[in-house]
Amino acid sequence: MNEVPRTAAPARTGRIAVDARWVELYAKRVDEAAEELSRARTELRAEPVRAQSFGELGRSLRSAEAYGRAAAMLNGQLDRACEVLTAAAHGLHAVAEHYGSQEDEAVALIKNADRR
Secondary structure, rough: OOOOOOOOOEEEOOEEEEEHHHHHHHHHHHHHHHHHHHHHHHHHHOOOOOOHHHHHHHHOOHHHHHHHHHHHHHHHHHHHHHHHHHHHHHHHHHHHHHHHHHHHHHHHHHHHHHHO
């Protein structure tokens, strides 16, 4: 993955610095990866390989059955990868929102203090 540019000053909470803008940009990248993987999954499942694709030798060696088992396992892993990427993106968006709102609150407090 390409690096996400850092543009905002990170929010500090205790000893951890969180750059909410960077996290949000990264969350968008993870969203895009999840969508791309989901599209690829749809394309892969559009044209499954048929038993006839293996010919007479494939039938006698039961290649179609072996392929079917392998494909089912890989499809399950692909489903899980899509789920994990989507969940990670949602979590990253939540983190960015949380720390971004803390930054907004800090800015408001500073502005209020400046007015006094």
